[in-house]
Amino acid sequence: MTTTDLTSSDWTVRALRGPVPDEFAAVFDGVPATVPGVVHTDLLAAGVIPDPFDGDNEARLSWIGETDWEYRTEFEWADDGEERVDLAADGLDTVATVLLNDHELGHTANQHRRHRFDARGALREGRNELRVVFAAPVPYARRMSERLGPRPHANVHPYNAIRKTAANFGWDWGPDVATAGIWQGLRLESWSGARLASVRPETRVAGGYGLLTVVAEIEWGTRRVAPVLRAEVAGVAAELSLTRPVREARLELVVPEVRLWQPRGRGEQHRYPVTVRLDGGSGAWRRAIGFRTVEVDTTPDEAGTPFVLRVNGADVYVRGANWIPADPFLPRVTRERLAASLRDAVDAGLNLIRVWGGGAYESEDFYDLCDELGLLVWQDFLLACAAYSEDEPLRGEFEAEAREAITRLAAHPSLVVWNGGNENLWGYADWGWRSRLGGLSWGEGYYTELFPRLVAELAPGTPYADGSPYSVTPYRHPNDDAHGTMHIWDVWNTRDYVHYRDYRPRFVSEFGFQGPPAWSTLRAVVHDDPLDPYGPQLLTHQKANDGNGKLERGLGEHLPPPETFEDWHWATQLNQARAIRCGIAHFRSLVPHNSGWILWQLNDCWPVISWAVVDSHGVRKPVWFALREAAADRFVSVQPGDGGAPLLAVHNDRPEPWSAGLTVRRITVHGDELGRWEGTLGLQPRAATTVPLDDVRLALTDPATQLLVADLSTGERALYYGAEDPRLALEPRPFTATARRADGGYVVDVAATSLVKDVTLLADKVDPAAVVDTGLVTLLAGERCSIRVTSAADLDPAALTGPGVLRTANDLVRPAGGPGPRR
Template identity: 55%
Template sequence: MTSLKTLDLTTGGGVAWTVRAVEGPAPVGLIGRPVVATVPGEVHTDLLAAGEIPDPFDGDNESKLHWIGRTRWSYTSSFRWVADGNERQELVAEGLDTVATVTLNGQQLGRTANQHRSYRFDVTGVLVAGDNELMIEFEGPVTAAEAEREKRGSWPHTNLHPYNELRKMASNFGWDWGPDVATAGIWRPLRIESWSGVRIASVRPLAQVEGTDGVLKTFVELDWADGATDATVTVEVGGTQQSVTVKPGTETVELVNTVPAVDVWWPRGYGEQPLYDVTVTVNQDDWHARVGFRNITVNVAPDNDGTPFVLSVNGKPVYVRGANWIPDNAFVTRLNATTYRTSIEDAVDAGMNLLRVWGGGIYESEEFYDVCDELGILVWQDFLFACAAYSEDEPLRSEVEAEAREAVTRLSRHASLAVWNGNNENIWGYVEWGWRVPLAGRPWGAGYYLDLLPRIVAELDPRTPYSPGSPYSFDQFIHPNDDRHGTMHIWDVWNQVDYTTYRKYKPRFVSEFGFQGPPAWSTLTSVVHDVPLDPYGSQMLVHQKAFEGNLKLERGLGEHLPLWKNIDDWHWTTQLNQARAVAYGIEHFRSLFPLNTGAVVWQLNDNWPVVSWAAVDGHGIRKPLWFALKRVYADRLLTVQPREDGLVVAAHNDTDTPWTTEVTVRRRATTGAEVLAQETFAVEIAPRSAVVSDLPESVAVAGKPSEEYLEVRAGDGETAYWYFVEDTALQLERDAYTATVSATDDGYDVTVTASALAKDLALFPDRLDPAARVDSCLVTLSAGESHTFHVSGAGAPDVVGVPVLRSVNDLLT
């Protein structure tokens, strides 16, 4: 008979903790001195809360705190345990970051070397009734990684530190968008479990659809104590119940429940997201979770155009409108159910249906995947390998296998889980980044991506597709980043070439691409204090991690927008150019449908205040890019595209209903209300399909290219614009619009009325109040039109103008 009792050893469970620096380059007076700690937590956040360090995100503090990652830290607590008559006691650590030694009452329990897995230590006979002392000592992560490199040799990697020597969050050591704040600490729950008889070790409930029925195959792993007797395993779901009685020592039990006429789970935009409660009981031990019944496949069978990448749910192909996801804060213990929901709702509100959990981060918490299940956001889950070669020798290989098995077991239940992906850019790196000479024939990770990981997925989660890497062409004899095959990353745009280069590609599926821009003004100035504020100021460059990042922002303006005259113009121009570049790429990709089957932009979120590729900045403010994504990720998209024979209107209908509408194309003057030519035509786009319509010469050819533009409107509201020249050659009126302000119950409205073309109007209320949020951005108005921006969270100003209200007009005139 099981009698499981749990003692919570976290701060929330009432256990007091301290942390102290044991040895290393810590400031004088800190070595050996205990500081109050929070568990779960990280040493940086503990030191910050105690007033021992300044905010790592502010100014240039990051570099001043690098000593933390080179210092050994010891976490200590005392707790009382009451003997409960159970036979076995275990210390369960869900997450230790990273190289740690665990000691209870002076007896070493073991060492750990993997942030990405849990550990269970038998403390029977070591744990005593009454007072107990627990100590967990962590090596400095940077020195630990360097020590492993000295022992095992160097393996090629990006960035400064040899993060690939440890199974630790790679971006924690610094990335081209994130700070170098290599952490240590007890980062996930910690507890004592006391039990007898049998306990549930793990549960894998794999839910699929067969005909109209839902079929749940549940695999229950059991752990037995000495003297156990027979146990009954029961699985309940959707009004059904299956049970079996097993003998002591039985390791795994499989039960199958069939739920008739099941409600099927769909991604958002394709149907509802019904979730079913699952309860597993083994004698007195129980386990609860939710599942959604769905089938997911990925088609990579060669076709006449190369190799597709078509993700289908319940037999229906899904056009992927997604974003890459990085850890939502550089200090991941600051994240919780509320922060996850807020950030995932940023994806939902932008029209996305997929988030890719990138391989340089973490296997996210249950809250992340639960919200994705609820909101219908598909999850592409990378295994945690990024931009580096990895040893396939021991002890790393065993750690990789252990973490992969635990991750697949834990996450396989989630309806939203759509793809397991072996790595980020490592196959591409081996082919093209000069790794072969330093590797000198050593295995570099291919054995993980092409053998170990697919075997684990096939064994533990056969219902979910596996991809060896991103990018990948699904043939070892084809370059892994070939736009004709599989998934590709487009990074020559941003790094080397103008964003118009997107149109040179005809990608089957783009799993990374992006362009940088600064965060909101209030976010930027909260951490950058250069006087005067300058794109190349010292603190500004601390908050720009990309190589030559702000120079690339400048070069990226090209002929599109003028060089800035002041810092306000720099901020507006580079944010606008970011939004333009990414929207340009996505509109092109969608115009290629069905050849192209999806785009996953880099990136949705930031992990601190920084100039980056993110659509939502580190303070949660939606950048102009986010609003551009909302437009180009809409269910129905109109876009004007150039083809060999002239301009076309491409209409993509990513809904389950036909789109029948009348499209009016007007060639208009930029400096007034004159309509120079007009054409109207009917379009009918079947569900989940696209139509391309040629534009007649009367509208497609400008008489005076610098003074004209195209306005394309569908009868049901979708709008597109086309300009015959770049903005630097476009004639616009500076006084093309007026603005009025009116107070509302929760903020204020700003109504803008145009007397001529007003291009890309944007309101930045956070410049007046960092708490203010606006509902729209990048709004273009033709003469006679009006638009109302609604601002919430702040009081109304008397008037708005530059730099709060911006447009292309005020940059060019």
């Protein structure tokens, strides 16, 4: 096979027609383009448009998604005598007409598929012209919606009528920047006789052996050949002579003494390189595979229907996060960016990533990194928060897209769940869709027939779920906490975060609470003067309906109304962290009734107020440190008792037993000990228990000045307060802080003279590139902590201890008689 890479050619992009404002009329003349790329990034690189993320530019540039575009290049070609010459497009976004020397090769209407076109008849010796014309995605979606019949969907545009990343049309955390472009590789491939079209490995484990079935799809030309299909893994080889054309060929290989791929925290991530070749034909395939078994146990029990993920025969308590596309402009996402984001998950103690259904099937780099890190992957099919037509042309696109995605990702041992889609079953049951649909199809056939059939055929070793949330049977409400998976969104939308405790979920596949990004991230794009939670540019970067109102109401009795914008920023960040910790602590207190949770969300795609724990500039928000604590292998919390004394909840998610001394003290905020209870704790591996704290010596007789401190001899600690911060006798700044230079940056030492809650160093205010190693540290009177700051900047160390940089919850609580809130 001869390959000619066309991405290295000189490309241009120009507008063909659309509502282009006069100030941007230069787009009709064309600008240099990069392939892979999209129109927005090309116009930005050419200096034609401003940064779409800055200020209110998002709305100013909305015409891009309403405009038709043409990509064009020229290239040299010489006939090599091969029978076929294909134009192979790995990704066209989205509605494209491909023209080679003015010959129309074909049309596409699916961003999530690869396409091949027979180009031989249109090629000519020497110079060739290739054009790819993209129809404007927003009006196309509107037209298709009318053609198929309008169906319910979230947000503004009918993204459910086009096979394109749904979030590209805007979401409650993402910008409306509908893209167009050649977003993945593009090349000419010449071949004769037979071509290796795809390879799908199927793995099984039996009796210490790894069983590998290589399923090869062969495309045949007209020239007669007799190729040999060969495969090799771990020194074991197999081959098959193809004496006649067959669409599919299989090879069986057995690996003795196979070493299993294990999730992180369960063992090593053993992988085996596999090579598949079609000798006497064209094509080769190389991947690293892993051997593992996986199942989801939904066997009913006395409490309902569990949802237990079991890998290699062992139950895995899921500590996960939802993943959204790392950038609205997907070609900008590099392996390095993905590695940094997935490292955020690993460093926080997570073991699973859910690729959410409103995004895209991620790159090979993403899944390869998850394989390498031991991060389990829950993969949604790409349907979210909408009803979808089951008529053509969408149905055919869905099937082709799903077949390709399952086949492409079959090599990755990290992928352990295929899921039908996001909130579509719930939407049909609860969101008033039935009357609006008037009998139109809504996607049920995809979730209950098409997708499970394809997964059973193409990935028989990977479980499938109809949707998220889903109560395992269609005869129950899909978001029932006693059955299967559930999403908890009344907390955040309408209720205080303590109401996470109202639920006893078997498995939580979405829950979350908003908070702003880091100060430096926000200030990079918001230029309101003065800064205000309701400033026009800040609201451009808050996409949730009444988001800032929910942030303020969410403070509830936990924190007082902020007096300044900086206090608003810190208070809402802090409240997000406490909300997430409250939810996770409650879920873990229910183990084994609860078998896991998946936080919404790990990452951001642009600077925005959102549910993410790491913002789009890579800054770990305060909530990330709360997540790291709550997702630790060994975790303790104090939960309110059901009308009685509080309970110490203990979860050991490690492979060895946990034995520790336990000391529970009742102390004052000034450190005076008023009561003590001591005991021992013994817990089996992967087990949980609760301990009633009902000793009379632990009763909080004055909740405003007293708290409980539970310390384990192995270093874990849990705190319990009888009153929220505004009613606690907190001093405004009961600590001393000094900063000093150290290797690689700085160290800030903090010493408490009284209770100081949630010490957090917002180092990005001084150096946007600074990284801190800890946050949300609560110190009792007489305790100390050190915060390490990694920074290459030449800073005045004292700047790291300023009142706007070194923050605590105490800062927000006004002394009696202090000034009231600003608004």
